[in-house]
Amino acid sequence: MRVLRPSLSAGRLLLLWLRLPVRPPRPPGPRLSSGRAAAAGALERAMDELLHRAVPAMPAYGLREKTPAPAENQCADFVSFYGGLAEAAERAELLGRLARGFGVDHGQVAEQSAAVLQLLQQPREAAVLLQAEDRLRYALVPRYRSLFHYISKLDGGVRFLVQLRADLLEAQALKLMEGPHVREMNGVLKSMFLEWFSSGFLNLEQVTWRSPCEVLQKISESEAVHPVKNWVDMKRRVGPYRRCYFLSHCSAPGEPLIILHVALTSEISSSIQTIIVKESPTSETEERDTITTAILYSLSLTQQGLQGVELGTFLIKRVVKELQKEFPHLGTFSSLSPIPGFTKWLLGLLKSKAKDHGRNELLTDSECKEIAEITGGPVNETLKTFLSSSEWVQSEQLVRALQAPLMRLCAWYLYGEKHRGYALNPVANFHLQNGAVMWRINWMADVSLKGITGSCGLMVNYRYFLEDTATNRTTYLSSKSIKASEQVLSLVAQFQKNSKL
Secondary structure (H helix, E strand, O other): OOOOOOOOHHHHHHOOOOOOOOOOOOOOOOOOHHHHHHHHHHHHHHHHHHHHHHOOOOHHHHOOOOOOOOOHHHHHHHHHHHHHOOHHHHHHHHHHHHHHHHOOOOHHHHHHHHHHHHHHHHOHHHHHHHHHHHHHHHOOOOOHHHHHHHHHOOOOHHHOOOOOOOHHHHHOOOOOOHHEEEEEEEEHHHHHHHHHHHHHHHHEEEEEOOHHHHHHHHHHOOOOOOOOHHHHHHHHHHOOOOEEEEEEEEOOOOOOOEEEEEEOOOOOOOOOHHOOOOOOOOOOOOHHOOEEEEEEEEEEEOOHHHHOOOHHHHHHHHHHHHHHOOOOOOOEEEEOOOOOOHHHHHHHHHHHOOHHHHOEEEHHHHHHHHHHHHOOOOOHHHHOOOOOOOHHHHOOHHHHHHHHHHHHHHHHHHOOOEEEEEEEOOOHHHHHHHOOOEEEOOOOOOHHHHHHHHHOOEEEEEOOOOOOHHHHHHHHHHHHHOEEEEEHHHHHHHHHHHOOO
């Protein structure tokens, strides 16, 4: 796809986080009733009129660099109209009309493709063929890309586009809009963000208790993995033996895009309670010689519209380098990661794999017998009931009985369950793409309500061997092979021996 050349430098184009208030996502409203059909029709006509007025026409190839930019108020009208739509369904309708009606001109693509094919069949000068290919690239640019391009030059325009993509992703998740045109628009926005938010434009900033109150407040509110309870908790997370970093754009220092919390320890942590619940050391001075390990325990993206833009990868690499400067002897880097989706996957498995007469394909006979004695009911049904809540952790007997089967089931979920050949679990896929090793699965590592209901209290360490990360990353991306420790592989083998899928 041909990238349109901006008339401004990249630095000026990316004056983005510019004070435009961002409307928070709202839940979808009810469908319009028949009594509101006239109002709905009027809204749709207003949308069509807006789009025909706001979306600039694609100039002819020969005039592409000589055609003046559209009036600024044309793009501003779109921003204003979109911002006034209160319902997610209305925003989805506008974006759907934009995606379907103002994309690629397929007639032009066919014409330019035929021209390229014709030139390939006869000897021509390279310049003639290259120009024909450039015409084809130009024809492949969706018309709405020009609208996004010009919106990005408005005051707060890129911030608006990031929120627009967040709305687009939300609408797709809610099934408010689907189809290839929508996916194409999402891909176009993502490719633009990949250019605008590349590593060279990003600054690494550290948060301490002396940071501005506004920054501490944003860090607290943006924590998506382990919610911050209060200011005492926040102080602990940026205090001794802890580090907090975020990436900001060079045009908006102090505005967190993605945040990483790190614990400095003497070993690889197996429980989040020891990191976020444990009382702070009485001394404000760190004993640097005892710090040998960095635990990356929370990574939070503050702008959902930037999903897939590799900010997490950039941040981890920068943080590792920063910690190595501060602690030259620091040699061990590991995450302590949640396992979102494990409980949901397990409940679905229990539902689909149960057999008649109480036989459960996921557990051994002895495990079924022990669990039945504790719960006093059919194993499959009682497990579904217990695991759907957090009450089961109150029974020490049940916790002990479930440890072995849940550990091996979790190992299989992380290692064996795939999506297009890669790890199904998004957190696992992220760390494996970064070259980490699936190192250790930890039992009862997160006993919070969120941890129990989301992943049965389990957490996993992904360990970064810095000298091997590039090789591991290449192997995973090319052959989809997961690098795992003996503990994980042993649990996977136990699952394959004892379970029938």
